[in-house]
Amino acid sequence: MRRRYKHFIQVAHDNALKSCMSHKHGCVIVYNNKEIIAQGINQQECEMKKVESIHAEVDAINQLRKMMNGKDKNFIQKCKLYVVRIGSKNMNYPLKESKPCEHCTKVITRIGIPSVYYSTQDEFLKAYEEMYHQKPSMGYSSPNTLRPNSVEQSLRRPICVVS
Numbered sequence: 695m696r697r698r699y700k701h702f703i704q705v706a707h708d709n710a711l712k713s714c715m716s717h718k719h720g721c722v723i724v725y726n727n728k729e730i731i732a733q734g735i736n737q738q739e740c741e742m743k744k745v746e747s748i749h750a751e752v753d754a755i756n757q758l759r760k761m762m763n764g765k766d767k768n769f770i771q772k773c774k775l776y777v778v779r780i781g782s783k784n785m786n787y788p789l790k791e792s793k794p795c796e797h798c799t800k801v802i803t804r805i806g807i808p809s810v811y812y813s814t815q816d817e818f819l820k821a822y823e824e825m826y827h828q829k830p831s832m833g834y835s836s837p838n839t840l841r842p843n844s845v846e847q848s849l850r851r852p853i854c855v856v857s
Contacts, residue, residue: 699776702730703813706778709735709750711787719792721750721777723758723807731773732757751777751798755805770806778813789813 702722709720713735723732734753738746754775762769779792792812794802802810 698727702776703778705730705733706750706776707780707787707789709733710778710780713737713750715747717779717790719750719777719779721754721775723754724774724776725769726772727774731761749795749798751775751794752801755801755807758805767806771808773807774809774811775802775807776811789815791815 702724706720706722709722710718711720713719715736715738717736719736721734722730725731732754734750734755734757736750737748737753758770758773777792777794779790780787781790791814793814794810794812
C-alpha cells in the first residue's frame with residue numbers, strides 16, 4: 695500500500711482513539727489524494743438536538759459541508775472517504791469491520807463522495823465499490839439510488855441524525 699494511503703489510515707486510526715464510544719470509529723476525507731480536509735469520530739453529546747450518537751462519517755461530512763461554502767461542486771468528485779474501526783486497547787487496537795451503515799451510505803451518496811474505503815477484520819482496507827447502483831450525482835440524490843443493505847449490517851451501529 696502506498697505510503698500516502700497508510701498516512702490517511704493512520705490519521706483515521708488516531709481519530710478513532712479519541713472516541714469515547716465502545717465501538718471506536720475514525721474517518722478522514724481526502725482531497726485529490728493529497729490533503730486531509732475533514733476528520734471525524736463517532737461520538738455522543740454533539741451540538742445537534744435529540745442525537746444519541748453521531749457516526750464518524752457524518753461527523754467528517756458535516757465538517758466538509760462547512761468548509762465547502764462557495765466552492766465548486768466538482769470539488770467533491772475529487773474526494774475520498776476513509777473510515778476505520780479499532781478494537782480494544784488490550785489487543786493493541788486492531789482494525790475491525792467499519793463498512794458504512796445504511797444511513798451513512800445515504801449521507802455519503804447525497805453529498806456525492808465517489809470513493810469510500812473502510813477497514814475490515816480480514817483485509818487492511820477495502821473499497822466500497824458496491825455503494826451505488828449508479829454513479830452519484832452532486833447535490834441531494836434520491837435515497838433510492840442505493841443498494842439495499844442487509845438488516846444485520848444496518849443494525850450494527852445506531853442510526854445517526856444529520857441536520
